[in-house]
Amino acid sequence: MPKLDSSPERASQQAPGLGHDLASPDFYAVRALLTEEERQVQETVGRFVDERVLPIIAECFERERFPRELVPEMARLGLFGATFSDYGCAGLSNVAYGLIMQELERGDSGVRSFASVQSGLCMFPIHRYGSDEQKRRWLPAMARGEKIGCFGLTEPDGGSDPGAMKTTARKTGGDWVLSGAKMWITNGTIADIAIVWAMTDAGVRGFLVERGMPGYTTRDIHHKFSLRASITSELFFDNVRVPEANRLPLAEGLGAPLSCLTQARYGIAWGGVGAAIACYREALAFARQRVLFGEPLIHKQAIQVRLADMLRRITTGQLLALQLGRLKDAGTMHHAQVSLAKWNNVRLGLDVARDARDLLGAGGISVECCPIRHMLNLESVITYEGTETIHQLIVGREITGVSAF
Amino acid sequence: MKILVVIKQVPDSTTTIRVRPDAEDIERAGVKMVVNPFDEFAIELAVQLREKRQDVASITALTVGPAAAAEALRTVLAIGADDGIHLQDPAFDRLDELQTAALVAATVKDAGYDLILRGKQEIDLDSGQLGPALAELLDLPHVGAATRFELSADGKRFAANRRIEGADEVVEGSLPAVVTIEKGLVECRYPSLPNLMKAKKKPVRTVTAADVPGVSDIVGALGGTQVHRLEPPPQRPPGKVLKGEPAEMAAQLVRLLREEAKVV
Ligand SMILES: Cc1cc2nc3c(=O)[nH]c(=O)nc-3n(C[C@H](O)[C@H](O)[C@H](O)COP(=O)(O)OP(=O)(O)OC[C@H]3O[C@@H](n4cnc5c(N)ncnc54)[C@H](O)[C@@H]3O)c2cc1C
Numbered sequence: 001m002p003k004l005d006s007s008p009e010r011a012s013q014q015a016p017g018l019g020h021d022l023a024s025p026d027f028y029a030v031r032a033l034l035t036e037e038e039r040q041v042q043e044t045v046g047r048f049v050d051e052r053v054l055p056i057i058a059e060c061f062e063r064e065r066f067p068r069e070l071v072p073e074m075a076r077l078g079l080f081g082a083t084f085s086d087y088g089c090a091g092l093s094n095v096a097y098g099l100i101m102q103e104l105e106r107g108d109s110g111v112r113s114f115a116s117v118q119s120g121l122c123m124f125p126i127h128r129y130g131s132d133e134q135k136r137r138w139l140p141a142m143a144r145g146e147k148i149g150c151f152g153l154t155e156p157d158g159g160s161d162p163g164a165m166k167t168t169a170r171k172t173g174g175d176w177v178l179s180g181a182k183m184w185i186t187n188g189t190i191a192d193i194a195i196v197w198a199m200t201d202a203g204v205r206g207f208l209v210e211r212g213m214p215g216y217t218t219r220d221i222h223h224k225f226s227l228r229a230s231i232t233s234e235l236f237f238d239n240v241r242v243p244e245a246n247r248l249p250l251a252e253g254l255g256a257p258l259s260c261l262t263q264a265r266y267g268i269a270w271g272g273v274g275a276a277i278a279c280y281r282e283a284l285a286f287a288r289q290r291v292l293f294g295e296p297l298i299h300k301q302a303i304q305v306r307l308a309d310m311l312r313r314i315t316t317g318q319l320l321a322l323q324l325g326r327l328k329d330a331g332t333m334h335h336a337q338v339s340l341a342k343w344n345n346v347r348l349g350l351d352v353a354r355d356a357r358d359l360l361g362a363g364g365i366s367v368e369c370c371p372i373r374h375m376l377n378l379e380s381v382i383t384y385e386g387t388e389t390i391h392q393l394i395v396g397r398e399i400t401g402v403s404a405f
Numbered sequence: 406m407k408i409l410v411v412i413k414q415v416p417d418s419t420t421t422i423r424v425r426p427d428a429e430d431i432e433r434a435g436v437k438m439v440v441n442p443f444d445e446f447a448i449e450l451a452v453q454l455r456e457k458r459q460d461v462a463s464i465t466a467l468t469v470g471p472a473a474a475a476e477a478l479r480t481v482l483a484i485g486a487d488d489g490i491h492l493q494d495p496a497f498d499r500l501d502e503l504q505t506a507a508l509v510a511a512t513v514k515d516a517g518y519d520l521i522l523r524g525k526q527e528i529d530l531d532s533g534q535l536g537p538a539l540a541e542l543l544d545l546p547h548v549g550a551a552t553r554f555e556l557s558a559d560g561k562r563f564a565a566n567r568r569i570e571g572a573d574e575v576v577e578g579s580l581p582a583v584v585t586i587e588k589g590l591v592e593c594r595y596p597s598l599p600n601l602m603k604a605k606k607k608p609v610r611t612v613t614a615a616d617v618p619g620v621s622d623i624v625g626a627l628g629g630t631q632v633h634r635l636e637p638p639p640q641r642p643p644g645k646v647l648k649g650e651p652a653e654m655a656a657q658l659v660r661l662l663r664e665e666a667k668v669v
Contacts, residue, residue: 021435023421029435036476040483040601043437048595078598090598100598 053107075145095325098270105271109377110230120263122149150191152182188233272345279356414477443524452485483596506538540583
């Protein structure tokens with residue numbers, strides 16, 4: 001029986017002028033839904049990732065090195081605090097911010113984590129809950145990348161239940177005295193300022209703990225198999241005196257740190273798509289050129305099913321993230337919508353990364369191929385900022401009205 | 406000193422180019438468009454000159470292209486141009502490089518630019534004629550593919566290097582002048598996101614055929630070339646795989662190099 005001509009060249013020549021792009025991929029022409037400004041932001045950051053991140057990132061991952069040299073470059077690009085329109089920041093839409101996160105995570109989850117922490121977890125609480133003096137002192141310097149922040153909420157005894165935190169702050173005289181420890185803190189040892197959440201008599205409060213304050217020490221966590229291009233640390237507070245001027249005056253209760261998590265989770269929902277895109281592209285390129293049983297892998301039904309499935313996941317993730325961003329820009333986004341998107345998009349990233357890893361065969365276990373790096377990274381991403389289960393429980397509570405934590 | 410940077414929007418080098426079924430143009434739907442990389446060197450040089458010197462009064466970016474080319478203009482404004490000129494009219498779509506140069510010359514001839522910069526070639530059509538043609542039509546000195554460029558302290562003269570076979574050519578001249586830029590003369594910066602936002606507020610003047618008096622006569626008098634059709638390049642012939650013992654393969658290779666490739 002004659003074989004139909006199904007060579008990829010032929011197939012791509014026949015692609016209608018729909019503008020659907022299977023390489024990037026942009027199957028549902030989502031790019032056309034962006035504003036010109038959002039497209040330009042994505043292109044600029046995408047170029048930065050291609051030219052500055054991708055050439056070094058495998059080596060960073062392998063040697064457990066955070067590419068700190070990229071911090072001033074990201075600052076010059078204006079990536080930190082990009083949604084604020086004051087303190088020297090760009091004033092971008094939340095969709096544009098999401099696209100930044102997507103592009104950075106297409107490079108590496110560790111690089112994206114740095115930007116998420118600096119913007120969403122550190123600049124955001126100062127901007128939202130800080131005094132004018134705190135804002136003037138920290139925000140411009142953080143936007144310029146001269147000051148680095150970290151966010152200390154999780155403790156050694158459990159991250160999913162932050163209300164049970166053991167770190168305390170006691171008021172003595174005009175000052176506060178902090179004692180306790182935080183664990184799994186991104187950027188901890190390189191941070192100039194830690195946003196630390198501690199229990200007081202009146203409930204949870206936030207403090208700006210500065211490097212060098214007596215009794216405050218940090219230590220790196222090594223032997224990670226994930227986020228190796230990112231610094232993860234422990235913070236120790238041994239009766240650290242923190243002046244009242246370093247307390248975030250408007251932050252009252254657990255809702256304050258949770259609102260920061262909503263910002264960072266929002267970015268992660270975009271990031272998961274970025275990691276998936278990187279893996280899909282590599283798997284597709286490999287399947288095109290790998291010849292087995294006399295023909296390229298892309299001629300095999302099972303391979304096509306897998307590529308189609310990756311594209312399906314990525315496309316749904318793109319649309320979900322975009323609509324979430326539009327809701328955020330309209331001021332109507334609900335945190336449970338963020339939970340669903342973080343859950344869905346990190347899960348799809350992980351699934352695509354694992355399948356791409358497998359599709360690449362033995363080569364797929366090498367750090368030279370990106371899927372295994374993304375797959376290992378996403379094991380952190382699916383845990384931090386609320387584990388997958390926690391997000392499912394948040395959505396479940398929304399459906400049923402019953403909290404099942 | 407007034408600097409003009411002439412830029413072109415081109416398809417990104419990583420996109421797959423397909424010829425349209427009518428063979429008159431490439432498929433443009435969904436193709437990512439960027440500023441011609443060589444023109445990026447030109448704007449970068451202009452911005453660096455301004456950062457180093459006190460006497461750069463303005464940097465204007467000019468492009469000839471469809472409505473979508475405004476995006477390229479905005480990128481260049483974000484990198485550091487002060488204002489833009491967008492020559493946009495269906496009548497401009499089919500001009501060749503010489504005719505385009507005539508159009509640009511007619512638009513800018515009385516504006517008093519001291520330095521006109523452009524990339525040495527366009528990565529889409531690869532012609533590289535616009536810079537030299539513009540210099541000719543404006544009766545200005547021209548240096549092509551400069552690898553070094555410096556201005557004298559008084560801003561009246563320039564020195565430039567060009568790479569030629571086996572040597573560097575060092576040239577000097579007086580302003581005003583047209584210079585096209587070779588890769589490597591400067592390292593391009595990324596437009597920062599705050600500057601991308603500010604670029605939206607910088608003025609861009611749209612110029613149509615009606616705004617350039619006598620343009621059809623000027624362009625028409627030049628003759629020019631016409632693109633008849635575009636054809637995709639022929640499929641690359643498949644490679645040959647040699648088989649056998651190493652010594653046999655070496656002998657086969659030498660024979661092929663001599664008889665088929667005719668290189669030894
Ligand atoms: C690389 C990395 C970087 C990090 N960076 C930061 C940072 O910068 N700042 C910060 O504060 N934290 C950070 N974290 C910590 C992260 O947020 C926590 O790890 C996360 O919240 C989970 O907490 P845990 O590890 O203590 O797990 P636990 O809370 O102990 O959870 C253990 C398991 O129990 C499940 N579980 C929890 N509760 C329930 C329930 N009610 N029902 C059913 N199952 C449940 C969880 O889903 C999980 O599978 C980071 C973590 C990593 C890995």
